[in-house]
Amino acid sequence: MARDGARDGHLGEHIETDLLVIGAGSGGLSAAAGAAQLGVGVVLLEAGRMGGDCLNFGCVPSKALIAAARHAHAMRTGAPFGVAPAEPRIDYAAAMEHVRRTIAGIAPHDSQERFEGLGVRVIREHGRFIAHDTVDAGPFRITARRIVVATGSAPLVPPIPGLRDVPYLTNESLFDLRERPEHLIVIGGGPVGLEMAQAHVRLGARVTVLEGVEALGQDDPELAAVVLERVRAEGVEIVEGAMAERVTGGAGALSVHTRDGRRHDGSHLLLAVGRAPNLADMGLETAGVAFDRTGIEVNAGLRSTNRRVYAIGDAAQGLNFTHVASYHAGVVVRRALFGLPARATNRHIPWATYTDPELAQVGLTERAARVRHGDRLEVVRARFADNDRARTEAETDGLIKVMVVRGRPVGASIVGPQAGELIQLWALAIASRLKMSAIAGMVAPYPTLGEISKRAAGEYFSPRLFENDAIRRYVRFVQRL
Numbered sequence: 267m268a269r270d271g272a273r274d275g276h277l278g279e280h281i282e283t284d285l286l287v288i289g290a291g292s293g294g295l296s297a298a299a300g301a302a303q304l305g306v307g308v309v310l311l312e313a314g315r316m317g318g319d320c321l322n323f324g325c326v327p328s329k330a331l332i333a334a335a336r337h338a339h340a341m342r343t344g345a346p347f348g349v350a351p352a353e354p355r356i357d358y359a360a361a362m363e364h365v366r367r368t369i370a371g372i373a374p375h376d377s378q379e380r381f382e383g384l385g386v387r388v389i390r391e392h393g394r395f396i397a398h399d400t401v402d403a404g405p406f407r408i409t410a411r412r413i414v415v416a417t418g419s420a421p422l423v424p425p426i427p428g429l430r431d432v433p434y435l436t437n438e439s440l441f442d443l444r445e446r447p448e449h450l451i452v453i454g455g456g457p458v459g460l461e462m463a464q465a466h467v468r469l470g471a472r473v474t475v476l477e478g479v480e481a482l483g484q485d486d487p488e489l490a491a492v493v494l495e496r497v498r499a500e501g502v503e504i505v506e507g508a509m510a511e512r513v514t515g516g517a518g519a520l521s522v523h524t525r526d527g528r529r530h531d532g533s534h535l536l537l538a539v540g541r542a543p544n545l546a547d548m549g550l551e552t553a554g555v556a557f558d559r560t561g562i563e564v565n566a567g568l569r570s571t572n573r574r575v576y577a578i579g580d581a582a583q584g585l586n587f588t589h590v591a592s593y594h595a596g597v598v599v600r601r602a603l604f605g606l607p608a609r610a611t612n613r614h615i616p617w618a619t620y621t622d623p624e625l626a627q628v629g630l631t632e633r634a635a636r637v638r639h640g641d642r643l644e645v646v647r648a649r650f651a652d653n654d655r656a657r658t659e660a661e662t663d664g665l666i667k668v669m670v671v672r673g674r675p676v677g678a679s680i681v682g683p684q685a686g687e688l689i690q691l692w693a694l695a696i697a698s699r700l701k702m703s704a705i706a707g708m709v710a711p712y713p714t715l716g717e718i719s720k721r722a723a724g725e726y727f728s729p730r731l732f733e734n735d736a737i738r739r740y741v742r743f744v745q746r747l
């Protein structure tokens with residue numbers, strides 16, 4: 267409902283609505299679509315591009331560039347298959363054109379027009395709280411019964427001396443490049459850094475990754491090591507324990523000085539040292555919404571310290587993934603619109619890093635499971651080297667580890683081909699509290715990479731079956747009968 271704003275001293279339009287969503291990225295779009303389709307009045311604010319980070323600067327462009335790089339890599343590595351290896355002639359601008367086309371192809375799904383078609387009132391303005399239930403956005407003042415903050419995050423720019431004096435790239439500018447960097451220095455060995463490092467080396471750039479602590483440090487170190495070994499073998503120089511402390515030089519010739527006293531020279535610099543939630547200039551204090559540098563403080567129902575205001579996705583404290591933002595949106599819709607006691611948990615949330623080989627995780631890592639469950643933990647493993655499909659593809663690097671407590675998986679870690687696809691079975695198993703017997707009993711088509719999951723479950727039961735004297739005696743007894 268819109269009313270004349272002049273009465274409250276505001277000269278623009280004053281809108282009253284059931285739900286105001288701030289931010290049209292993965293989280294905000296899911297929340298707005300869900301609510302609008304239930305017939306609720308929704309206003310959606312977006313200050314930048316519809317689709318947010320994932321579509322414009324994150325998942326989609328990075329995976330599109332990775333796909334281009336995979337083609338280049340395949341040309342160099344055909345020898346074992348009898349295909350003469352050839353050094354590809356790479357048109358970096360054309361690879362980036364594939365990135366642009368991919369974004370453009372998906373954009374209509376996230377567009378203003380589509381959301382207006384769903385009945386959402388889309389306003390392309392920056393939102394700022396002026397009261398606990400009211401947000402100003404350009405000429406609009408919006409009062410809402412419920413407000414969802416889905417403002418996402420931006421690349422963290424640390425206060426490294428000299429950094430602001432050199433042209434540096436982030437995920438927001440990298441995909442605008444049309445000329446291949448000659449020597450890309452990446453600060454940060456997390457998923458952004460490693461995915462883009464491998465893509466660039468495959469596309470013919472020299473690449474150095476400087477990681478202050480441990481590369482891919484959020485993942486199981488044994489599995490992360492498999493990725494790092496491959497990425498290094500492809501030519502990326504990965505320096506761990508190399509905290510960037512100072513940057514010197516200028517466009518085309520810059521140097522990063524690390525705490526260990528070394529200097530690393532390159533032509534371009536990519537910052538990939540994490541994310542900062544987009545919460546500045548939002549008037550959150552005015553609205554009584556508590557937050558810190560990691561995001562808005564929320565309870566299990568994703569409600570902030572202001573009971574009308576929810577926070578989802580990268581704007582909330584917790585994991586930063588597109589599927590988490592969408593999952594959060596579902597929790598908020600169920601809670602705010604249906605009044606259901608929905609709660610968000612990370613217990614069953616998977617994530618994957620799309621290097622080659624891929625690295626995927628759901629639930630507890632071995633280290634975390636050991637701390638939580640102590641001696642009750644059993645870890646079963648299976649290797650891609652023992653998977654027939656992986657052999658046919660000559661993709662035998664990698665393994666799966668499943669953390670099991672009292673017959674149920676509490677975590678799974680996979681490094682290897684299509685780990686991001688393979689982790690999904692374990693995400694389902696953990697979410698649905700399935701037993702290992704359910705996985706062992708599943709019939710998987712042969713030959714598939716997915717058989718590795720069944721094999722891991724088999725590893726759990728093998729010692730129980732084949733090394734159990736009572737079972738052996740019973741089988742002998744049945745045979746005598």
Ligand SMILES: Cc1cc2nc3c(=O)[nH]c(=O)nc-3n(C[C@H](O)[C@H](O)[C@H](O)COP(=O)(O)OP(=O)(O)OC[C@H]3O[C@@H](n4cnc5c(N)ncnc54)[C@H](O)[C@@H]3O)c2cc1C
Pocket residue numbers: 288289290291292293294311312313314315316317318319320321323324325326328329391392393394416417418419437458544548578579580581586587588589590591620
């Ligand atoms: C390079 C890279 C690769 C990634 N790859 C993956 C991947 O493969 N898989 C995966 O799951 N995740 C990936 N991520 C993470 C993923 O992009 C984010 O977790 C996801 O986009 C978060 O969604 P969101 O809705 O919380 O925020 P966003 O998508 O960032 O959307 C927030 C929106 O809010 C708008 N906004 C901000 N403040 C305001 C305001 N005050 N008023 C109005 N609008 C505002 C912004 O303009 C933005 O459009 C990647 C990230 C990066 C950087």
Ligand SMILES: NC(=O)c1ccc[n+]([C@@H]2O[C@H](COP(=O)([O-])OP(=O)(O)OC[C@H]3O[C@@H](n4cnc5c(N)ncnc54)[C@H](O)[C@@H]3O)[C@@H](O)[C@H]2O)c1
Pocket residue numbers: 424426453454455456457458459461476477478479480481482483484508509510511538539540541585586587617618619620
């Ligand atoms: N495949 C995916 O799902 C995917 C891909 C990319 C990004 N993401 C999301 O985006 C988030 C951000 O990714 P990211 O890789 O930017 O951040 P990250 O926090 O995961 O990794 C950043 C790395 O930079 C290092 N670092 C920090 N300061 C440094 C310095 N001064 N010098 C050297 N190293 C330094 C840290 O030790 C850390 O290892 C991830 O947490 C993830 O949630 C997901």
